[in-house]
Structure formats: structure tokens, C-alpha cells
Amino acid sequence: MKVVLATSNKGKVREIIDLLHDREVFPYTEVIEGFEIIEDGDTFKENALIKARVVYAALGDSDVIVIADDSGISVDALEGAPGIYSARYGGEGASDRDNLLKLVEALKEKRLNTSPAHYTAAIAIVSREGENCVHGWMHGDVISELRGENGFGYDPIFIPDGYKQTLGELPNDVKKGLSHRSKALELAKILIDQIKFLRSHAGSAVIR
Template sequence: MEIILATSNKGKVREIRALFDEESVRPFTEILGPLEIEENGETFAQNALIKARTVFEALGRDDVVVVSDDSGITVPALDNEPGIYSARYAGKEASDRENLEKLVTRLKEMGLHEAPAFYTAAIAVVSPKGEYVVHGWMHGKVVDAPRGEGGFGYDPMFVPEGFDKTLGELDAKVKKRLSHRAKALALARPIIEMLSR
């Protein structure tokens, strides 16, 4: 069984490949090319399943396991923004930098220098043998002054619980241990391995 990732996000591809044999993991774009997927779910789990199902159906093969991730950051003090809209917070074609800048601006508009926040990752697994979804979370706070060049997305403004550095400043090994995606993938891995047999 081949593991196909229902994402073209290079950061996510890199993180997921690091957990598996790189040879057996490919992003769907290497096979199908660009594919428009409308993420119209109301939760991370629904959007992850939409992506995985769409790619699985487009492949039309029964020898693959499709894995997708829908993840983002939630700031309760900002009415739970950006939540499921994290990747398109500043607009549909917004860059990571533009999304981060919008969140910084929203904090400043509310007069906040920092606020509690959490990352959520929903991992969906779709195969001929069934569909599964698992979740992982990472709690901490967001700050209005991004720091560090590591990671991607909102990492330079997120300080994990128990740390005083942002994910953009922390060593990649530390981030991997704390990561919401790593926690979700740890739960998904035995499911993927079972379905790959």
C-alpha cells in the first residue's frame, strides 16, 4: 500500500514524511497534479475528511491509504479566530506571513500583547477498508511580536505551555515532540500501518 498525502503544503509534507519511510509517502500532486478541494466543513475533522475523500476518489485506486491533515490555531479571546480558517485567515490566497500579520493586528486591536491559544490537528485516514479521524492539540499563548525563523505558519508567534520561546525559536526536535500534528500522527500511525497491510 502506498501512502498518499492529501496536501501540497510543503511544511506538512515534510513533517508527515519524517514519521514514515519517505519512499512510501507521496503528496497527491505528484500523481494527480493540482486539484481544487473545497474545504466547506465546520470542523477540522470534517475538512480533513473532505480532503482525504476527494483525493481517494480522484485516484480511483484500492491500493492506497490517503492521509490528510486539517489544522490551525484558535484564540478564544478573539471569538475563536482563526480556527478552521487559519490557512486563509487573511484571504484565500494569503501567505503564511499575511495570515500571521492579520492575527498580530487582531491582537493589537483588542489591546492584547498576548492571549491563550491552542493548535488543533485533525488527521483523516481514508482507504478501501474504512475512514478514521484522530486529533492532537498543543496549548500555549500567542504574542503580538513574532520571533524566530523556524517552523511555518503561526509558529513565530506561538509560545507553547511551559516554554518562554516561540515555536519559531525552538529547536525542531523540541517542536516535533510538542507538536499537535506529531501527537495526532502518533495516534494515526498504527491505523495507517494496519490499513497498509
């Protein structure tokens, strides 16, 4: 049973494959040519489902399970921004660093060095059995200086609750236990295993 990721983001692909290491997982771009997906939902859940549905339809293979992640960071001092726009906060074609620097600048414009913030991850699962979406969260604070080069996205400015180091400074094994995406994927694993169980028992008869 193949699990296809509805993303070509290398950072997300690495993290998800690592977290689902005991399953056959690969990005959809290994099967078909990559294409633009219009994410016009109003929530992380809506955008995750949009991506998963579009890729599932494009693959044209009812045996695959498609999972899609939509995630981002919400900063209290910025009234929840960048939120669902985290990946394109710096504008069209913005890089991770562009987004990061814009958030730092937004904090400085408010003369703030720190603010409470949280990450959200929505993982959508689309298969012939139907659609589901699960969530994970990670709470902490953002700061206005970049620290550490481990990870990607906003990791160098986010300090998880209970820690003094940013995600960019923390080792991967610690980050894995804190990650909003890993929390959501743990729930997604349960749903994927349920689908596997249903398929393995489809059509089986009960002998009494």
C-alpha cells in the same frame, strides 16, 4: 503499501514525511495534477475527511491509503478565531505571512500582547477499509511580536505551555515532541499499521 498525502502545502508535506519517515509517503501531486478542494466543513475533522475522500476518489487506486490533515490555531481572545480558517485567515490567496500578520493585528486592535491559544490537528485516513479521523492538540499562548524563523504558519508567535520560546525559535527535535500534528500522526500510524496487518493477512487460512 503507499501512503498518499492529500496536500500540496510544502511545510505540511515536509513535516508529515519526516514524522512518517519509515513509510513510503508522498503528496498526491506527484501522481496526479493538483486541483482545488472545497473545504466547506464546520470542523477540522469534517475538512480533513473531505480532503482525504476527494483525493482518494481522484487517484482511482484502491490500494493506496490517503491521509489528510486539517489544522489550525484557535485564540481565546478572538473567540476561537481563526480556527478552521487559519490557512485563509488573511483572505483569498493569503500567504502564511499574511495570515500571521492579520492575527497579530487582531491582537493589537484589542490592545493585547498575549492570549491563551491552542493548535488542533485532525488527521483523516481513507482507504478501502473505511474512514477514520484522529486528533492532536498543543496548548500555549500567542504573542503580538514575531520571534524566530524556524517552522511555518503561526509558529513565530506561539509559545507552548512550559516554554519561553516561540515555535519559531525552538529546535525541530523539541517541536516534534510538542506538535499537535505529531501527536495526531502517532495515532494515525497505529491505524495505518492496522490496515497493513489486515491486508497482509487477508484471505489467510487458519490451520488447526
